Every structure is written in C-alpha cells, then in structure tokens.
Amino acid sequence: MTEERFRSADAVVVEGSMDDRLYLIVEGRAESSTIGTSGIVPLATLGPGELFGEISLLEPGSRRRSTITALEPLLLLGLHAEDFRQALDAHPEARSASEKLADDLLVTKLLKQASPFATLDGERLRRLAARLEHLEVSSGETIIRRGETGEECYVLRSGRVEVISGGTQGDERSLATLDPGSLFGEAALLTDGSRNATVRAIEPCTLLALRRTDLLEVLGEDRQTRERMLELVRMRDRPRRVRGIEVHHRTTITGETITTLKDPRRDANHRLSPAGWFVWQRLDGEQTLRDLTSEYLTTHEASPSHAVVEAVVGLVAAGFVEGVKPSPEVIAEESTLWQRARAAIRRILE
CATH class of the missing domain: 2.60.120.10 (Jelly Rolls)
Structure with a gap:
C-alpha cells in the first residue's frame, strides 16, 4: 500500500x-x-x-x-x-x-x-436497508394491481416499470415509466385507500420491498422524511369528483361569474374560485396534482403556482372531491396534515 x-x-x-x-x-x-x-x-x-x-x-x-x-x-x-x-x-x-x-x-x-429518504442519517439508512427484501420480477409481470390493498412499497433497483390506469386490458392507459431509484406503492400504505394504479415490469427488474410496519416506523422517527413522503403522496394523488354534485353559475351585476357546487345529499355548498372551476372540470381521477398545475400555469401564466393545490385542498376538505386520506397511523390530526401538505407542495411548485 x-x-x-x-x-x-x-x-x-x-x-x-x-x-x-x-x-x-x-x-x-x-x-x-x-x-x-x-x-x-x-x-x-x-x-x-x-x-x-x-x-x-x-x-x-x-x-x-x-x-x-x-x-x-x-x-x-x-x-x-x-x-x-x-x-x-x-x-x-x-x-x-x-x-x-x-x-x-x-x-x-x-x-x-430516493427523495423521501434523503434526509435520513447513515445509521437510520443502514437499519432501513437491512429490512428490505430483494425481489426479482420478469418482464410483463404485474407488481401492483389497481384496487387491491397493499402492505409493501418498492424501490426500483434495476430495470423499468410502467404505471397504468384502468383495470382491464381494454381500457388501460400508460401514466408514467419509472427508472431505477424510483419509489412506488407508498400511497396505499399511508392511507386508508387501495392501490390507485397498476404497476407492471416492462423489462426484468430488481425491487427492494419495504413493509408497511417498517415504513411507518421510519416515518415516526424522522419528521423530515415523514413530510417528504406526504408531499410525494399528495403530488401523485389523482383526485376525483364526488358523484351527484350539482354545479350552479350566476352572474353578478358587475359581470363576474360565480360558480357554486351543491351536494344535495348533505345539503352542503362550496364556492369555487376561478382556479377551482378550472380544476373541477378536470377532476376525472386520471390526472395528478402536478399534471393539473402544469396545465393551469400554461393557460394562466400570471396566476400563483399554488392556486391549483389550494383549490384541491379546499374541495377535499369540503367533501366534494375524493382524494388521498392519510391513515390515522401516519398523522393523528387531519387538520395538521393539511397544513403540512399544503406548505410542502407550495415549496415544490414555487
């Protein structure tokens, strides 16, 4: 030497x-x-x-x-x-x-x-790495199926996977292609919902699987990682309009158009901002918050970048949109979650 x-x-x-x-x-x-x-x-x-x-x-x-x-x-x-x-x-x-x-x-x-774990120190990273299960999947194999419950999320070590909407071969639509280093499947572990998309290998892949209990332990120990994970879930969420909502428009004497939503089952009303009306027409369960924000800024260049997020947060909170609802195991108070999620997403978009 x-x-x-x-x-x-x-x-x-x-x-x-x-x-x-x-x-x-x-x-x-x-x-x-x-x-x-x-x-x-x-x-x-x-x-x-x-x-x-x-x-x-x-x-x-x-x-x-x-x-x-x-x-x-x-x-x-x-x-x-x-x-x-x-x-x-x-x-x-x-x-x-x-x-x-x-x-x-x-x-x-x-x-x-992988973005959510970037703030973990060396000791926590090594402990987390020791809990991962290495999996090999073949090209064409389905890793996650939309509508199913999940107990694991995955880090893609090698290969590529495709994120797909739709439940049958006839109505499938490709949403994204993920490369090595991508995290997927975490949303169902942090919420009370089922898998919101299908993920399929488009070439042989090596995966690192992380169980729900281990993920929640990491989030409980590290606040920054928890906030990054919630931020990631929000930006990947594909909110959908609640069915049966009535839309009412009226014009004021100054010529301003006011749009109000009404849920006759709950006798609840919600007034939409211009950004809210733009978003409401596109809440089909197929577009992410990032997609909606990009489209909005393309046509409303002078508007604040967080207008879409504010609109969706308000609609979900008022019960007019089906969005991701975090599990009680992740965040005890939902109001606190909304404040954190909104602030985190603003930081990304601004």
Missing part, C-alpha cells in the same frame, strides 16, 4: 470516473456524495479506519459510484486493484464479505437518492 495525502476540499475520487485503487483512511475525515435529481446528495462521513473505493474494484471495468471529498487534510493508504483482487482470490471468505458490504453500500446509496 502507498501513502497519499489530500488537502481539505480536494476530490479524492469522482463519481463516474475510472480508478484502479481502494483507499484506507489513516488520518482525517471525508464525505461521500452522489448526484441526485435535485443536486448533490451527501451519503456518509468517513473517518480513520474506514475503506472506500472497493465497490468499483469488485467489478472490473465499472466506474466510481460516488464522489469522495476531503473534509479536512487526509492521509490515505492506497491499494491497487490487481493487488486487491489477488488478496480476495487467496481468501474467499474475504471476497464474500466484501461483496456483501458492497451490496449493502449500494442499497444505502439508492435509498439516499
């Missing part, structure tokens, strides 16, 4: 690059990070006695999976790939342990990149 020194803020290895060494930290601290959908995602802080760089060496020709940056002056011992592989060949038990460690690190990285 050879000694190498790096100054604070130096990049020791860069994600995506080729390198033929692993390193042992003798002195100093370093940060491991990766590129996520919203920028740089810190993965872990490394200190004396810890190794890094071994994952890419276990697979000849592979690239670095993360960037390592010195947080303070570093003294490292470097070992070349060929020497590392010879040592593993001479000690099969060490190879097995190294491969297991590398797999655990990759799973932890994948969780950290």
Whole structure:
C-alpha cells in the first residue's frame, strides 16, 4: 500500500470516473456524495479506519459510484486493484464479505437518492436497508394491481416499470415509466385507500420491498422524511369528483361569474374560485396534482403556482372531491396534515 495525502476540499475520487485503487483512511475525515435529481446528495462521513473505493474494484471495468471529498487534510493508504483482487482470490471468505458490504453500500446509496429518504442519517439508512427484501420480477409481470390493498412499497433497483390506469386490458392507459431509484406503492400504505394504479415490469427488474410496519416506523422517527413522503403522496394523488354534485353559475351585476357546487345529499355548498372551476372540470381521477398545475400555469401564466393545490385542498376538505386520506397511523390530526401538505407542495411548485 502507498501513502497519499489530500488537502481539505480536494476530490479524492469522482463519481463516474475510472480508478484502479481502494483507499484506507489513516488520518482525517471525508464525505461521500452522489448526484441526485435535485443536486448533490451527501451519503456518509468517513473517518480513520474506514475503506472506500472497493465497490468499483469488485467489478472490473465499472466506474466510481460516488464522489469522495476531503473534509479536512487526509492521509490515505492506497491499494491497487490487481493487488486487491489477488488478496480476495487467496481468501474467499474475504471476497464474500466484501461483496456483501458492497451490496449493502449500494442499497444505502439508492435509498439516499430516493427523495423521501434523503434526509435520513447513515445509521437510520443502514437499519432501513437491512429490512428490505430483494425481489426479482420478469418482464410483463404485474407488481401492483389497481384496487387491491397493499402492505409493501418498492424501490426500483434495476430495470423499468410502467404505471397504468384502468383495470382491464381494454381500457388501460400508460401514466408514467419509472427508472431505477424510483419509489412506488407508498400511497396505499399511508392511507386508508387501495392501490390507485397498476404497476407492471416492462423489462426484468430488481425491487427492494419495504413493509408497511417498517415504513411507518421510519416515518415516526424522522419528521423530515415523514413530510417528504406526504408531499410525494399528495403530488401523485389523482383526485376525483364526488358523484351527484350539482354545479350552479350566476352572474353578478358587475359581470363576474360565480360558480357554486351543491351536494344535495348533505345539503352542503362550496364556492369555487376561478382556479377551482378550472380544476373541477378536470377532476376525472386520471390526472395528478402536478399534471393539473402544469396545465393551469400554461393557460394562466400570471396566476400563483399554488392556486391549483389550494383549490384541491379546499374541495377535499369540503367533501366534494375524493382524494388521498392519510391513515390515522401516519398523522393523528387531519387538520395538521393539511397544513403540512399544503406548505410542502407550495415549496415544490414555487
């Protein structure tokens, strides 16, 4: 092994690059990070006695999976790939342990990149990763079926899946294609509802399954993760108009048109804002809040970006729209949930 020194803020290895060494930290601290959908995602802080760089060496020709940056002056011992592989060949038990460690690190990285879990610290990430079940599914296999209840959500480790609306082959419509790192199936675990879409593999996939009880435990321990998860559920929700609602229009003496909804079964009324009327006509259970917001801003450029969210939140609260209702296990007071969800969604859209 050879000694190498790096100054604070130096990049020791860069994600995506080729390198033929692993390193042992003798002195100093370093940060491991990766590129996520919203920028740089810190993965872990490394200190004396810890190794890094071994994952890419276990697979000849592979690239670095993360960037390592010195947080303070570093003294490292470097070992070349060929020497590392010879040592593993001479000690099969060490190879097995190294491969297991590398797999655990990759799973932890994948969780950290999945938006709801990005705020978890290293210890919680490792505990969560240990509870995941690895599943292999074939191309064309249905993973989640619309209308069924669910006890697991999934992180897509490899492959691609398609999110589909409709219950039969004849009326199916593709809603989205998900790539590795995507989380799906969480909505049914956090609400009292059933699966709101079908998810089918469009190529062989590896999934990481997380049980409802484990997910709720994570959400109970970490407020930021809980809020991110609720935010994600809201933006993926596909609200639908309650049936049997009457729509009434009247024009004021100033020429303003006022639209009011009436539910004759409850003798309840709800006045719509202009954004509310726009949304009401499109609440068919097929479009997400993000879809509705994008369409609204395309035709109402000067309007505030949160107008659609405010309209939907008001309609659900008044009982005129069927939306996601969080399980009591997730949030005790629904009014508090609405405040959190509304604030979180505003932050995304603004």
